[in-house]
Amino acid sequence: MLLQPESSSGVVFDTRFFNTPSQELTKLLQHRMSKPQRHRLLHGFPLAAAMPFASDDVRKLSDANDECFALRHHPDRELLVGVLPHSFCNPKIAGCGFCTFPHEDFSSLKASAVVNGVIREIDARMASAPHLRQRSIAGLYFGGGTANLSPAIPFRNLCRKLNEAFDLSDAEVTMEGVPAYFLNRKPLLLDILSEELAARCFRISMGVQTFSQTRLEQMGRLAFGGPEVFADVVENAHARGMTASADLLFNLPGQSLSEMKDDVSQAVNLGLDQICLYHLVLFRGMAAPWARNAKLLASLPDNETSAQNWEALREQLLAQGYRQTTLTNFERCDLQHNPRRYQYELMSFQPDRFDVLGFGPSGISCSEQTPGSSALKTMNPESAVEYLQAVQRGGTVWNRYYEFSSSDLKLLHTTRQLSALQINRRRYQNALGSDVVHDYAQELETLARHRLLNVTDAAVSLTTRGMFYADSVAAVLAHRQLGRGRNKLASQRVHANDNSGGHM
Structure with a gap:
């Protein structure tokens, strides 16, 4: 793996994932398609585990209504x-x-x-x-x-x-x-x-x-x-x-x-x-009892059989x-x-129209801050004890957050709309001021060539096969975000908790 030195944000990244040639995207896609297909496209960008914990400084700023x-x-x-x-x-x-x-x-x-x-x-x-x-x-x-x-x-x-x-x-x-x-x-x-x-x-x-x-x-x-x-x-x-x-x-x-x-x-x-x-x-390796049972694991269908079952x-x-x-x-x-x-x-798959307000343990909120250029996503503590402590303490309840840049918002819109099976190109343009086919040209070309997406003048749509391999589709679309640390306050002050590299 070709690694660069640490960036100014303290994040180590693989240079192959920046301006990746089409053949490298193909390798990435084939690798992902050989792995278990999860439901990350449904869960939204970024995944909960990819949202850094808020530092004391961030909490103070939030409590002060920054x-x-x-x-x-x-x-x-x-x-x-x-x-x-x-x-x-x-x-x-x-x-x-x-x-x-x-x-x-x-x-x-x-x-x-x-x-x-x-x-x-x-x-x-x-x-x-x-x-x-x-x-x-x-x-x-x-x-x-x-x-x-x-x-x-x-x-x-x-x-x-x-x-x-x-x-x-x-x-x-x-x-x-x-x-x-x-x-x-x-x-x-x-x-x-x-x-x-x-x-x-x-x-x-x-x-x-x-x-x-x-x-x-x-x-x-x-x-x-x-x-x-x-x-x-x-x-x-x-x-x-x-x-x-x-x-x-x-x-x-x-x-x-x-x-x-x-x-x-x-x-x-x-x-x-x-x-x-x-x-x-x-x-x-999953944190579930069945994942420790070799007999059950051995009796699972392979991905291609699983995809055929989905289609049927x-x-x-x-x-x-x-x-x-x-x-x-x-x-x-x-x-x-x-x-x-x-x-x-x-x-919930229309980030150009809807904000989300979440309450309770693991409650997620997301709000557009500046139209088309920034947004904030927060998440409450997962455990009952930590959640109640946060509520009783007063002030900010959430303990994880993610600040969206304009490029992050493009990925958010792309992945959210694909969860509803297609990206309307005009709607994407109206929300973000650019064409999704231009923003993700190599990625979409690679995915279309592998029969996972259809691209027309009006929309980018998942094929039936692409629906099953949606996890791999998400990985290809998100590859440029890997290693690009957002939330600078968190990455500078709490390196151990900064998981911003694991976007999808």
Whole structure:
């Protein structure tokens, strides 16, 4: 590896990734396509792990309302709100065997304390940014560890606080969770949502993963419900006028294509409004129990087989009356022009229109600071203890941040829009003042040559194959950002925590 000396920001970088010739991009792409395909394009730029920790100096500047670290949330931009009520979950097997999202063992007392902390955070944000009070919200999303595991009384208080803080009359409200808890926790959180939030429409999103009892047991998810519970959840939601979505995994260890297709058929038969397909991300070295099981790892399909499975399942859903709206989401065709269609995810893929305001553990906020040239992204502490300490301390809650330059914003727009399957070239031009095909000429040429993208006068679109290899697409698009340290205060003062080189 050809390394330069440390740059002035303290970052060591590989010179091959600057002005990279097409053949080097091809090598990079082929290398990435040979590796496990993760869901980094969906997670957004930069990944949480690539956001440096805030130094003491940065925190002081933020507490003093320094304009560089104030999330502006301009009133002429639309606003999404994401709430992580707590960071807890309770599967029988840690992470259900495969999940690496931050979560902690459930305790009702601890969960109540964190939900109350979120209420305090909202109060503090309204006090420090009164221009946000009663802002119209386009979408409100309850996610996190297992959002529908929230204790009822604190959750009701949280809903009341959100209803007091924002104008939700035009908002789509989503609650995420595991199937059984939509049914067996009294009072039902679904009823609390509709009783306390004056919103336009409501939807639920549940993690089904598979209909196989054997595989659910292997995941430690039997207590979360099986096919009968899944059906009851959908019926329950529809009876309340809510839409229902479910996540399905495919390419599980030893899973045949016929088993995958059977899972999809059963999901369709439930009458789900949306079905989200995620291929399993599992490889040696992951912080998950299954990643330490050599037999499970050996029974995973290779990438080319996995890609073929994806194409088959996609065609199955399209043939059964669903249309693809994002990399992973399929929605019933009859909802296409219905105001109850799922919009939060699509809105989050439009950084030219929407800012995001996040509350709770791991809550992410992102705001355009100067149109087309700068933005700020922040993230709250992940653990319940650290989050509550930050809330109780007062002042700035977030402990990670990323300052976007104009070139960073181009990558943000490119990767966000591709998550919605295509980049509209005129829209990109209007937002950033340049043509995406000019900005990423070599990258797009390389990706198109490998049948991962189509480029036309109007748009840059992922092919079906490119959808599966979206992680590799993201790596090629982000290669110029590798080693280019932003957040100068952080990189100069806290080198050990500066992870800005790991953008995607």
